[in-house]
Amino acid sequence: MEEIKIKPVKEGLWVINGRGDGKPHLIGSRCNVCGEIFFPRKDINICSYCQSTDLVDIQLSANGKVYSYTVVMQRPPDYYKGEVPYAIGFVELPEGVRVETLFTGCNFDEIKVGMEVEMVIEKLWEDENGDEIITYKFKPKI
Amino acid sequence: MRQVFIAGVGLTRFDTYDGQQGRPRKEFYDLGSEAILKALKEAGMEWKEIQAAFCGSVYCGTASGHQTIEKIGMTGIPIVNVENACSSGSSAFRLAYQSIAAEIYDVAIAVGFETMPRGLIRSTAWPEWQRKMGFNVQPASYAMAAVRYMEETGATEEDFARVTVKNRRNGALNPFARFQKPVTIEEVLASRMVAKPLRLLHACPLADGGAAVILCCKEKLKSKEKMVTVAASVLTSGTYGHVYGGGSVKIHTPDTVEISVKQAWEMSGYGPEDMDVVQAYDTMAPGELWDLERMGFCAKGEAPRLLREGYFDLNGKLPVNTDGGLMSRGHPLGATALAQIIEIYRQIRGEAGPRQVEGAKIGLAHAMGAGPNSSVTILKR
Numbered sequence: 001m002e003e004i005k006i007k008p009v010k011e012g013l014w015v016i017n018g019r020g021d022g023k024p025h026l027i028g029s030r031c032n033v034c035g036e037i038f039f040p041r042k043d044i045n046i047c048s049y050c051q052s053t054d055l056v057d058i059q060l061s062a063n064g065k066v067y068s069y070t071v072v073m074q075r076p077p078d079y080y081k082g083e084v085p086y087a088i089g090f091v092e093l094p095e096g097v098r099v100e101t102l103f104t105g106c107n108f109d110e111i112k113v114g115m116e117v118e119m120v121i122e123k124l125w126e127d128e129n130g131d132e133i134i135t136y137k138f139k140p141k142i
Numbered sequence: 143m144r145q146v147f148i149a150g151v152g153l154t155r156f157d158t159y160d161g162q163q164g165r166p167r168k169e170f171y172d173l174g175s176e177a178i179l180k181a182l183k184e185a186g187m188e189w190k191e192i193q194a195a196f197c198g199s200v201y202c203g204t205a206s207g208h209q210t211i212e213k214i215g216m217t218g219i220p221i222v223n224v225e226n227a228c229s230s231g232s233s234a235f236r237l238a239y240q241s242i243a244a245e246i247y248d249v250a251i252a253v254g255f256e257t258m259p260r261g262l263i264r265s266t267a268w269p270e271w272q273r274k275m276g277f278n279v280q281p282a283s284y285a286m287a288a289v290r291y292m293e294e295t296g297a298t299e300e301d302f303a304r305v306t307v308k309n310r311r312n313g314a315l316n317p318f319a320r321f322q323k324p325v326t327i328e329e330v331l332a333s334r335m336v337a338k339p340l341r342l343l344h345a346c347p348l349a350d351g352g353a354a355v356i357l358c359c360k361e362k363l364k365s366k367e368k369m370v371t372v373a374a375s376v377l378t379s380g381t382y383g384h385v386y387g388g389g390s391v392k393i394h395t396p397d398t399v400e401i402s403v404k405q406a407w408e409m410s411g412y413g414p415e416d417m418d419v420v421q422a423y424d425t426m427a428p429g430e431l432w433d434l435e436r437m438g439f440c441a442k443g444e445a446p447r448l449l450r451e452g453y454f455d456l457n458g459k460l461p462v463n464t465d466g467g468l469m470s471r472g473h474p475l476g477a478t479a480l481a482q483i484i485e486i487y488r489q490i491r492g493e494a495g496p497r498q499v500e501g502a503k504i505g506l507a508h509a510m511g512a513g514p515n516s517s518v519t520i521l522k523r
Contacts (some may be wrong), residue, residue: 005364009271009274009275010271035393037391038390039390048382049382067290068286068287068289068290068293069286069289070281070285070286070337070340071278072276072278072281072336072337073335073336073338076276077278078273078278079273079274079276079278080273080274080275080276080278081274082276087275088276088282088286088317090390095392096392097390097392099390099521100272100277101277102275109339110414113293115479122274124274133274137166
């Protein structure tokens with residue numbers, strides 16, 4: 001029997017326990033010249049704001065606040081194989097970056113602007129080979 | 143840079159031309175060429191007089207402008223296909239305008255057309271992993287912005303519904319619109335939820351269609367009556383921090399719409415108080431409200447109240463979307479922004495029939511587009 005593989009929706013979006021706290025953290029880039037922060041990390045070594053090449057990888061905070069959200073009732077035209085309805089939105093992290101994310105672990109009607117949320121790594125869906133695609137999501141902080 | 147005039151315009155009825163349920167089947171080149179022929183007729187010009195063609199479309203594939211023009215005549219003029227999402231038509235208009243202002247050509251045409259794919263707009267503006275996450279759903283971006291707007295201004299779903307109601311009421315007076323029947327607030331709020339809090343009737347419908355505008359220098363105008371000049375033609379694209387489907391950043395910069403409209407005031411010498419009639423970009427109902435605010439027609443958060451008071455109605459202080467907007471016309475991406483410009487043209491020439499705004503002399507058309515793009519066109523008599 002073939003082993004089920006677990007694959008991230010995209011390599012390099014997050015790291016687990018990178019800060020030694022057992023939590024997953026998104027990987028971003030910081031520009032040492034202007035202070036701008038990017039998520040996902042820049043794959044081209046240029047700051048899109050000031051065009052400096054002095055960028056470093058950083059780990060972003062694992063918690064934040066809901067900046068905005070919506071509950072999508074209609075399946076997207078392509079690629080997405082998860083459940084519908086689903087909730088997406090922007091979470092503002094303490095670093096000042098607003099990260100787009102899926103929401104999980106709650107009744108979608110409970111989501112409110114300003115709600116405190118924390119990051120988790122969870123299954124997105126199973127692909128046609130039966131492999132599990134995982135991704136980052138945010139859920140209400142208890 | 144010399145003044146540029148509009149010689150003639152052409153518009154097809156917007157509808158779904160899919161050949162189903164008794165509807166005719168028309169391809170993008172049928173709609174585009176129909177619009178071009180109408181514009182030529184109104185301008186009193188022959189195709190041979192056109193010296194350059196700028197053709198806006200998004201989903202029609204390679205050489206779409208060429209295939210359209212081939213129906214009418216191939217004269218070896220430069221044909222450039224322009225894709226700027228929902229601003230394709232106004233971007234094509236701007237290229238035609240600039241080339242005449244700079245005295246490169248005396249007569250040029252901007253044409254926009256589209257036959258839309260069915261269902262939610264499929265957009266390659268997002269990277270693959272974000273599409274896998276389900277981020278690439280157009281109502282979702284507007285819905286998330288609507289949630290912020292409601293939080294910051296106290297606007298309600300009903301305020302958004304009122305935009306649809308106003309525009310569908312105006313659209314009932316527009317024989318070129320896909321939908322020519324009014325709707326009520328109750329019908330909007332009873333329509334199915336697409337991306338909370340936005341419902342089906344908060345969103346503009348699909349449509350296919352074509353639109354064309356011929357621009358020229360003063361000497362080439364066949365008629366010197368009711369002359370219309372381009373007072374401003376502005377495009378602002380890719381402003382920092384507002385990348386469509388891109389990643390997240392910390393630094394936030396002035397809003398794309400604010401930047402583009404500021405350029406339009408500078409270019410034209412006018413301000414919001416000078417506009418007699420406005421075409422706002424109502425792809426989703428709340429967008430009309432916050433764009434009117436960003437353009438300076440009222441203070442932030444004020445648009446819902448003004449709408450409630452009838453300020454933006456056909457007989458109001460500042461009529462917005464007099465032809466029914468995207469809500470009534472539908473949204474053939476390549477043609478939409480030109481259709482907006484054409485309605486302004488009709489209004490300031492006194493040719494808008496039952497939709498006529500009395501004494502209109504100066505008007506503004508605004509379109510957004512994935513990119514982002516914000517395009518502003520001001521026409522004056």
